[in-house]
Amino acid sequence: MKKVDLKVYGMSCTGCENSIKRVLSKLLGVNEVIADSKIMKVEIEFDDSRLSLDTIIQKIEDLGFKVVQ
Secondary structure (H helix, E strand, O other): OEEEEEEEEOOOOHHHHHHHHHHHHOOOOEEEEEEEOOOOEEEEEEOOOOOOHHHHHHHHHHOOOEEEO
16 A cells, blocks of 8 residues: 655645545545645555556546645
């Protein structure tokens, strides 16, 4: 398992947090997602042999957010 913290710009409310959690939790290999809009951070624990970080970032950006590593 790999744990990564991402800075996510545009995440401003619990609705945003829930959208990100819902989308990422559906990805095969994701173990845990913690999203905090107050500090604009998403913490993801995932199996990097099954899922790439690029895919995770793309899924977040597809929701309209900007991700910085």
